[in-house]
Amino acid sequence: MSTARAWARDLAMGARFALGGGREGWLRTLFTGVGVGLGVALLLISTAVPGALRARDERADARSTVSAPEAAAPGRNTLLVGNANMTFRGQDIEGRLLRPEGSEAPLPPGLKAFPAAGELAVSPALDELLRSPGGALLRERLDGRISAVIGDAGLTGPAELAFYQGADSLPLPGPGEYRVKRVTGFADALESGPLSPVLMLMAVLTFVALLMPVAVFIAAAVRSGGERRDLRLAALRLVGADARTVRRIAAGEALAGAVAGLVLGSGFFLIGRRLVGSFSFNQRSVFPADLDPSPGLAALVALAVPLAAVGVTLFTLRGVVIEPLGVLRTAAQGRRRVWWRLLPPLGGLGLLAPLAGRGNDHGRFSQWQVTAGVALLLVGITALLPWLLERFVARLGGGPVSWQLAVRRLQASNGPAVRLVNGIAVAVAGAIALQMFFTSTEGDFTEETGQDPSRASVAVMLHSGRESGMEALAQRIAATPGVVRTVALEHVNTAAQVPSPESVPLTVGTCEALAEVAEIGACRDGDAFVLSGGPLGFAVKPGDRLFAGDVSVSPQQSAEAGGKTVEWAVPADARTVPAREDPAGGFRTGLLATPAAAPQGLARARSAQVFVQVDDADPDALERVRTAAFKANPFDTAMTLRSTRQDPHYTGIRTGLFFGATGVLVLIGTSLLVSQLEQLRERRKLLSALVAFGTKRSTLSLSVLWQSALPVGLGLVLAAAVGITLGGVLTRMARVPFRVDWGSVLALTGAGAGVVAAVTLLSLPALLRLMRPDGLRTE
Template sequence: MIRFAVRLSVAGGREAAARLVIIAAAVALGVGMLLTTLAGMNAVGAQNQRQAWLNTAVAPASADPSVDPMWWLIREDYHHGRSIGRVEVAALGPDAPVPPGIPHLPGPGEYYASPALGELLRTTPAAELGDRFPGHQIGTIGRSALPSPDSLLIVIGRTPAELEQLGARQVTQVMTTSPSDCNGCYVGLNANAMTLTLSVVAAALLFPVLIFIGTATRLAAARREQRFAAMRLVGATPRQISVISAVESTMAAAVGTAVGFGLFFAIRPGLATIPFTGEPFFAGDLSLTVVDVLAVALGIPLGAVVASWLALRRVQISPLGVSRRVTPKPPRAWRLIPLVAGLAELTYFIGRRPETTNGQITAFISGFVLILAGLLLAGPWLTMVGARLLAGRASRPATLIAGRRLADNPQAGFRSVSGLIVALFVTSVATGTITTFVANRGAPRTDSIAATSLSKIFWPEEGPAPSADQFPAGLAAIPGVHSVTLVRLNSDPDRWPGLVTCTELDRLAAFGNCPAGAQVAAVPADLIGTRALDHLGKKTYVWQDAGLPATEVDKQPILSVVVNTTSRSALEQARTMLINAFPQGRFPLSVGEWEGNSARQLVQFQQLANVVMLASLPIAGCSLAVSVAGGLSDRKRPFSMLRLTGVQLRTLRRVVALEAVVPLLVVAAVAIGMGFLAAHLFLRAQLDYPLLAPGWSFYLLVAGGLAVSLGIIASTLPLLRRITGPETARNE
């Protein structure tokens, strides 16, 4: 029976060959995307594991008495907005632990640098970067300690006395626990959150592909049903029919799976360069486990067999089932209930946001899931409503025929584009949320005072504050430094922690104003503060009145120094000078740099959402094209008879195009609208932000994807001339 099924599958002429090729292509796409997602999850875990050693400060003490302790201090530095991991060590014996990637601990005046930082040191003026690191480079940090090829890391050797003075900790072992499994680790990623994100991406990408596979399996379904029904009438059993259909699907799925594996390995080097976690991966990180390979290699063909069985289940029930073609019952309005329930849930939490993180996750995720499930369930009903409106307003025969056909079976019209719902909904929610969040709390403009001013804060818990004469005399003389301001400590706990005279604020001009009649303003330590990001550079922003006379300000200890610059070179030179003058505590940085970290991660999520949309729209177009081609093949005789009765070919083409385009556009509009509405409700409930419209790039991406999809659909229309001639009506 299997040999017979193989012969039957490959001996069906062009129609059978085209069906096998299309199914194989759909499977190859699905396999490639699935392997990419699985490899991405593995890469996130591998990258996270190589950041474990950076959390050595929280590692438990070693139980081995032969291990000598070492001093350990890790801090974050910056250069042109890029984060630099700076590790300083000092051995307290010959058997002190050694971090991965280096052969031994560096001595005082020595350091190891990552390849990317080493290159940066060679190409950057020493006054802007190299002078921060005492000594000279003795080697390169190996790959086993680098989260990414672009990681900027340095391990500096110090004396024990220096590190003790800097507030370092003594440790007896290097941390090896992944940050995602470590309680208290502060360097690394939440791998569980990344895995959840990638899982959502996988679903958003794979759902349209599965629809594509199912649609391809149904290609020429009517003709195949008739053929299988004839075999049943001459004695074939349901099991034999199942074997024949399974062999046909398995052949195409096996070829598609092999092509999918080849596609994954071909694009893997390019995928590794995508900085999804903020930094690119090593190509080897995008690996597959034995379980991953077996699950995909066996699961995808099995899924294709199941899809084939479901597509032909009428024949398996009865050989006469093919002839029992009745109009399906129209979908009812109750399908809107989950959609309305999801919107109502998100609306309810506006002003009632749960206090705990778990409560917020439960509230918002369940609302999004309800809306998405509601869209999928309500899709046929929405398609029916759109089709009836189309038919009711029809002024041409083609519009009337297309509207009536869609209204007669809206489930079939919606099925081929249902995968688009997931992609467009996920993309719209991500775009709306990220656009609004970045606009309100993202990185400031590069010409903003938040990006051009540098602050070094001397928090009381980090040691005694410096005196004014300890600041480098050359700081204000650096070309490009506009101003150097000392902010004094405010003892009033109910106001901003810093003090600046109103005379100084007027001189600076860019950092805000004093209230009328005040002599001293209470200001943030960096003269900016997160509350003032929307007012940067505006003279209208007014700080609090500190309630002190100006003569009292210089008597207070220094809280911070704020350096305003006019160039990136000046900012880096000022940073280097301050680091060398005050090596204790946290290093100087700009508001734009730490705000940019979160914004950079959000931008990566937005890029991923764009990939989902750009991939899903053409796949949805392919599904529609296959569905259109299959429908044309099944309706050759009715269309041929219409042509014989005088219906023009362009009218039939309009019918076919409208049947495909109406569900596509209706689904796209509803999915995008519901995505933006869900994003707005979430933002109002969680952050009290109104939704901001995304930039023109989003609309261009949607328009471009829809244009590609419509082009794919249009490519099937020339088939009408070939398959609807008089000979077809005569031969049928």
């Protein structure tokens, strides 16, 4: 018989044992299938994530006006689109004002018709928020009638907050008008720049660190039921099968469990895909339909999992002598050797060490080299932990009965316990390394904005041409409950002649307002100041006669555009004062003037700004300010002042890490529970015998806890050591200071221990049911 036919025959026989071996057989296959299936589901989700993100970006581009085709004049196919983005309780809301100028105006994706003036088309998530009790303040801001719900084609995800509002009039596009566009379609063809080498390194590390525990769990799942399998293999040897045949039959059993895991994993994936639409983090969500695995990657998973099952089974049986009267594994084991177990971590360090000190300045990191190096370091945990546990428990003895039972069990066979802990140790080590890496590099992707939230909570930027309403808006905001103080500033250009390419800015405001931008000292209405320092188009001194207004064009052109240019003399008593940083982090240059000393008769200023300080004890004050600004004009920008700002790519990678870590944590807990139940089922006769001889159930329960606690403790210590080592290597690669956040290390190791404790508690009911004397009954 050919080798291929012998393999096929023996694998098929193993599959029949797994599926047709009665209640024991299919229960064992079910446990294996569930463990493998959970890992397969997470692998399928991982292969589907790139496509889901690509679909989000494509829908965002399809509705964007960033690089959309524009028209200079109204036509039958033109549409005026105004940007009305806003924030509500820390959540960004994508807003657009629409005014079609012709019957063939382009319709935004997700809409079936344009909303009429004052009407709203909202996303399902925004519709739900507006109807909820927590959306009362937002309903005051968006008080139009909801006439439609935006379809999926017009949204990046089910949790996105977005709206389109019809408008009967919008400012016409032109010089200085940047918030309204006249478009003939929607598109965003601009490509974002590539990630920096360090950010790309973060993305690769996140991917590897999240998938390695999944691979470890799948490898552990296909090895369940080892003790029962040994008895069957010995029986096969008794009836004449040789050693190679029984190993192939054992591989066939594992193959059947892996195939069952593929089927169950596909089902778990479909269930998870239906649920994914209800989850959101930092307003990032995906539609279930977007989670569509790449056919090539899905085929790779379908091929790799069965092959891994066969390979792992043959590898674990390489040192096992299967004889007709038993399996040598049940006898005393030889001492594990450590030399080959050091090779994977040393190999990983060898691959990563040449990349040290590169940072962002020496080209991109080799993704394959980084992936292989990190994977080898994490795999090193699975190789070192059995040896470390064996050496540790060999020196233990004495103590309570529960302790002795646990220690003796681990001394006799610690393989199942190690398999339970390996996945946790790998996950914790990867999480510690990533946490160290993110913490050490956070400063490189976080910049100081210069803004001072202690001086102003919000800066309201008035739309160009509305500066005449600045005082009314400031008074309206000042009367809003929860507002402590408002400071209003106007800005206008001045020049020695018109038209002029060179100008000097003039800031107009009360003495209190001017004190926010300069150290003016004593002040009264009618004073003016010259700011020292800063680049100026030309020198200005007290007494100079200037033109103020639209100085870049002629007075006639200014009047045609609705503006005005007036003559103005700098007061002769104007003092020179130093500028100071305003609450938004800007430095003024040029001139300052109080209202009585400012140019009179201007039709409009260049821009205007209102700084608002709110009472931090009033959680709704900030939203009332935003509502007041929006109701005054949807184009007035209420910018929340923050002292720091993070790179959005960096934030996105951290968000992906959160989603992935959550999925891995769920997998860890569920797989551990399944494996624990399988091990308890394998040992039910032993437990029943101990109970029959008078052993207390509490003693047996504590012994089970000790059997989990000892390997977990050692595994977490090893994981912390490997994680810190890997984190140190990664920080050197990124050329950032090495720093260990011990709080995060303790939190992550505590989370791993907590998962095991939770699994142990959940398995206690099954343990108590198995600890009955009637468990000795057999057929």
